[in-house]
Amino acid sequence: MKGQETRRLSDEYEVLDILGRGGFSIVRRGIKKSSTHHVAIKTLRRLGPSVMLPSPPEGRKREKQQQLHQREGVAVSDALLTNEILVMRRIVEEVAPHDNVIQLYDVCEDPTGDVHLILELCSGGELFDRIVAQERYSEAGAAAVVRQIASGLEALHRANIVHRDLKPENCLFLNEREDSPLKIMDFGLSSVEEEFTHPVVGLFGSIDYVSPEALDRGQGSIISSKSDMWSLGVILYILLSGYVYMHGEFSFYEKTWKNISASAKQLISGLLTVDPDRRPSANEILQHPWVIGYSAKQEQMDAEIVSRLQSFNARRKLRAAAIASMWSCSIFLRTKKLRSLVGTYDLKPEELGSLREHFQKICEKGDNATLPEFEEVLRAMNLSSLIPLAPRIFDLFDNNRDGTVDMREIICGFSSLKNSQGDDALRLCFQALPEDCLPVDITEPGKLDEIFDRMDANSDGQVTFDEFKAAMQIDSSLKDVVLSSLRPV
Numbered sequence: 001m002k003g004q005e006t007r008r009l010s011d012e013y014e015v016l017d018i019l020g021r022g023g024f025s026i027v028r029r030g031i032k033k034s035s036t037h038h039v040a041i042k043t044l045r046r047l048g049p050s051v052m053l054p055s056p057p058e059g060r061k062r063e064k065q066q067q068l069h070q071r072e073g074v075a076v077s078d079a080l081l082t083n084e085i086l087v088m089r090r091i092v093e094e095v096a097p098h099d100n101v102i103q104l105y106d107v108c109e110d111p112t113g114d115v116h117l118i119l120e121l122c123s124g125g126e127l128f129d130r131i132v133a134q135e136r137y138s139e140a141g142a143a144a145v146v147r148q149i150a151s152g153l154e155a156l157h158r159a160n161i162v163h164r165d166l167k168p169e170n171c172l173f174l175n176e177r178e179d180s181p182l183k184i185m186d187f188g189l190s191s192v193e194e195e196f197t198h199p200v201v202g203l204f205g206s207i208d209y210v211s212p213e214a215l216d217r218g219q220g221s222i223i224s225s226k227s228d229m230w231s232l233g234v235i236l237y238i239l240l241s242g243y244v245y246m247h248g249e250f251s252f253y254e255k256t257w258k259n260i261s262a263s264a265k266q267l268i269s270g271l272l273t274v275d276p277d278r279r280p281s282a283n284e285i286l287q288h289p290w291v292i293g294y295s296a297k298q299e300q301m302d303a304e305i306v307s308r309l310q311s312f313n314a315r316r317k318l319r320a321a322a323i324a325s326m327w328s329c330s331i332f333l334r335t336k337k338l339r340s341l342v343g344t345y346d347l348k349p350e351e352l353g354s355l356r357e358h359f360q361k362i363c364e365k366g367d368n369a370t371l372p373e374f375e376e377v378l379r380a381m382n383l384s385s386l387i388p389l390a391p392r393i394f395d396l397f398d399n400n401r402d403g404t405v406d407m408r409e410i411i412c413g414f415s416s417l418k419n420s421q422g423d424d425a426l427r428l429c430f431q432a433l434p435e436d437c438l439p440v441d442i443t444e445p446g447k448l449d450e451i452f453d454r455m456d457a458n459s460d461g462q463v464t465f466d467e468f469k470a471a472m473q474i475d476s477s478l479k480d481v482v483l484s485s486l487r488p489v
C-alpha cells in the first residue's frame with residue numbers, strides 16, 4: 001500500500017459494475033488506470049471531517065485508542081468504518097500477503113469523507129456456492145476448505161486480530177480455478193486483541209456462527225481468537241452434515257453421521273467446546289490428522305448430505321435476498337427527509353408512472369441518472385416548482401456519492417411521500433420497484449407481513465426498540481437496515 005495522502009478514487013481507478021452491497025458499503029469492480037489491474041473497491045461512507053488514515057508504527061496503539069475514543073460520540077456507521085480501516089491496516093502491516101486473507105492494496109478518501117478500500121478482487125464465488133455446485137464432494141474436499149480457513153486464521157491470530165464474524169458468506173474464492181485459494185474477508189466487525197474496540201462493534205455479527213462467550217456478554221466473557229475457532233466449528237458441522245448447527249443442540253445423530261470419519265467428529269467436538277481455553281487454536285488444528293488430509297475420507301459424501309447442503313444454501317440465499325430488499329426500508333427513512341424538503345408533494349399514481357417513463361427515456365445509462373438528467377425529468381413532467389430543490393433532492397439519493405442516483409429510489413421516495421405510515425410506505429416502495437430487481441418471493445402476498453411479524457415478537461402490530469434489537473441479534477443482516485438508517489443523508 002502506498003502513500004497516505006488523500007487521493008481521489010476517479011483519478012486512479014475506473015469504477016465498473018456492482019459486486020455486492022453490505023450494511024453501509026457498496027463493493028464495485030474497478031480497474032487501476034495505470035496498470036489495467038482488476039480490483040474490488042469497497043466504498044464506505046463516513047460522517048464528519050476526514051480523519052486518521054495514517055498510523056505511524058511508534059506509539060501506534062495509544063494514538064489509535066485516542067482516535068477511537070475521540071470518535072465515541074459519533075454514529076454507529078462511523079465507528080464500524082473506523083474499525084474496519086484500522087483492522088485492514090493492521091493486516092497490511094502484519095499479515096499480508098497471505099493466500100487466505102483478502103489483501104488491501106490501497107485506500108482512497110474523497111473530500112466528502114467517503115473512504116474507498118481497494119481490495120484484491122475475488123471472482124471465484126462464495127464458499128458454499130462452489131461446494132454445492134461441485135460434482136464430487138468428499139471429506140477430503142471439506143478438509144481442504146478447513147485447512148485454508150485455519151491457515152488464514154492462524155496468520156490473523158498471530159497478529160492478534162480476531163475476525164469475530166467468520167461465516168461462509170465471508171469466505172470467497174479468489175478465482176474460478178479448481179485450485180483457487182479461499183480468502184477470508186470482511187473485517188468490519190473484527191478487533192485487535194490488546195486494543196480498544198468500540199463496544200458498538202460487538203453488537204453486530206451473525207448469531208448462527210457466534211461462540212458462547214461472545215453471546216454471553218456478561219462479566220468475564222472475553223472474546224478471543226478462540227471465538228473464531230468456534231465459528232469454524234459451526235462451518236465444519238454444516239459442511240459435513242448439511243444441518244444448521246443450533247446452539248446447545250449439538251449431536252452426532254446416528255444416521256447422518258454414521259459415514260463421517262471419527263477423526264472429523266473428534267475435530268468438530270473440539271472446535272465446539274464451550275470452554276474457549278479447551279478449544280483448539282488455528283495453529284493446533286493445522287496439525288490435525290483430518291485437516292492435513294491424512295484421515296479425511298476420499299469417497300463421495302452421502303447424497304442426502306449433499307442435497308441438504310444444497311437446500312441449506314438455497315434457503316440462506318433467499319433469506320439474504322429478502323433482507324437485502326428490506327434495505328429499501330432506508331428509502332422510507334429518507335422519505336421523511338424528502339418530505340421535510342418538499343412537503344407532502346402528492347404525486348398521483350399516473351404521475352408516478354410517467355416519472356418512471358421519463359427517467360427511462362432520459363437516462364442514458366440504465367437506472368442511474370445524473371443531476372442534469374434528473375432536472376430534465378422534472379421539467380418534462382412540469383414539476384418546475386421542484387427544480388430549485390433538485391440538487392438537494394438529488395443529494396439525498398446519491399448514496400455512494402458518485403454523482404448519480406438510482407432513479408428507482410427517487411420514484412420510491414416520491415411514491416411513499418404521501419403515505420405517512422411506515423408500513424404502507426414500505427409496501428409502496430416494493431411495488432414501485434421494477435419486478436426484475438426484487439427477489440421472486442418478496443412480492444408474494446404476505447411476504448412483507450411475514451418479515452414484520454418476525455420482528456413484532458408480541459404481535460401488537462408495532463415493532464418496539466427491544467423487539468428490533470432482538471431481531472437484529474437473531475438475524476445479523478438486519479443491521480443493514482439499521483445502518484442505512486443511520487447513514488448520513
Ligand SMILES: Nc1ncnc2c1ncn2[C@@H]1O[C@H](COP(=O)(O)OP(=O)(O)OP(=O)(O)O)[C@@H](O)[C@H]1O
Pocket residue numbers: 019020021022023024025027040042102119120121122123169172185186187188480
Ligand atoms: N474483494 C471482493 N471481491 C469480490 N466481491 C467482493 C469483495 N468484497 C466484497 N465483495 C462482495 O460484496 C459484498 C459485500 O461485501 P462485504 O461483506 O465486505 O460488505 P459488508 O458491508 O461488510 O457486508 P455485511 O457486513 O453486510 O456482510 C460481499 O458479500 C461480496 O459479494
Ligand SMILES: [Ca+2]
Pocket residue numbers: 022169170186
Ligand atoms: Ca459481508
